[in-house]
Amino acid sequence: MEPLRVLELYSGIGGMHQALRESCIPAQVVAAIDVNTVANEVYAYNFPHTQLLAKTIEVLKEFPKLESEHPEKNTIVAENKIERKKIDPNICFDNGRQCSGKEAILFKLETIEEIDRKHQQDSDLSVQMLKDFLEDDIDTNQYFLPPKSLLRYALLLDIVKPTCRRSTCFTKGYGSYIEGTGSVLQTSEDVQIESVYKSLTNLSQEEKITELSMLKLRYFTPKEIANLLGFPPDFGFPEKITVKQRYRLLGNSLNVHVVAKLIKILYE
Template sequence: MILMSPPCQPFTRLGLQRDIADPRTKSFLYILNLLPRLSQLPRFILLENVKGFESSSARQCLVEKLLKCGYTFQEVMVSPTSVGIPNSRLRYFFMAKISTEAICSKDSQMSLLPAESESSQEPTLAIPLQPLSSLTKEEEMEGRVHYKLETTNDALRKRTQNSDLSVRQIQDFLEPEENVDIDQYLVPSKILLRYALILDIVKPICRRSICFTKGYGRYVEGTGSVLQSCLETETESVFKYLDQFSQEEKLQHLLRLKLRYFTPREVANIMGFPQSFSFPEQIPNKQRYRVLGNSLNVAVAATLLHQLISKC
């Protein structure tokens, strides 16, 4: 089996989208060129990347190489909500397999006819995966939600997500209160005053949160949700007339919510890491957030791997 998660910068919608012209794709292209020359082809291949990879030249190179080697494949977009985790992290997955007959006939591989792609077939996996062609514009923008600058559709989508009983609540992934130094994780006053309107605020009973990125805790927009610790205060009442207050009054209203960042352990829980996982004590939170933001959701990858293998 080969598991691949090539650098996403050449394909991300927020980047330059240089695709195979970006030097960071060289290692990926090298592996593709090496694949047909292997003495034994891997039975399975699972690749993950950001949305945007599905329309790239790199993806086309991948498909051409694998078809020549006798693989069949399926492409899907998956978010952790598909496996009941309250987090939006839409990612592209490419799943390929090759029959044992094709592996055994490696010596005569060049005479094999290109295998038919499974991407046009109806998905048969246990989790509700979405074929690439079925994604709506709203789903493509999954996770990019502003709290009080949101549109009516954004607000409706949040309510819909929070009413989806197939997704667990945020509180199932939180550390016990006695284990968390709340003061250490409270959102700083200067962040509250400057960015309060674009913070994505969730409560423990919510069934949604936006994607946690490597910039969580350092940047605000689109890097992850913050948790409302004081549930006695109504969020709407704090924001209702916020623009009419002085800076000092605004801050006092916002502080009533006790907004805090998720701890690295809580982010790891949402990302599907087992309780046995831990960081060395000397690793600062900044670095913990960075590596977690760059990682895969373990529960999603594990489910896809299980289904890929069990189909054979």
């Protein structure tokens, strides 16, 4: 069977390309297109043999050579969403039940006991623990949350341990913003999180920082997030790409494993 000839639009760092590889479908990415020059550097670093154009999709009219003897074998792959919906930012949902206003705030600031109870529900043994995705022998000092962030966002953090089997979605704001951008890792596993939070009552700011610091909370590294998204061990970044840029690029990417399965289903 003749391999599919794939044109990858909005190629980013190559999540679609990697998913196509993982799907094991016979295909060739004949070209990739993206206007993000930083993303293109990462793409070229990992897929050096793929033609890459830093242009908008209007360049499609310049691709008559993409046509093969079997047009049905030509495929366009794009990461962008094709459906948009508006969501009221003032409304949240509690197990399908709509709530708003003061009730939404109370729901958001749930007790630390409730957070810990949810963490204990990570019991699906078919799902790998987070520790399987962590880097070994790295300098984590640059990834620890600063005292100011600990104090200001203590009740908004989604805290996970290496033994947990889930995390929240990582967005492009990870590392720069706290709320809703991704989980943070508790590296001091022998410290009980509920005890720390219970002790914060009536403490001074300095004392609160001291207590929260006992948890040794840090951000996941870019490599660890790439691992969680299903990128292979040999996927990397050029040295000149900063940590902040790596977070942004990964937050705009996709889960390779999920997309690989979807591609396979579409192909079949």
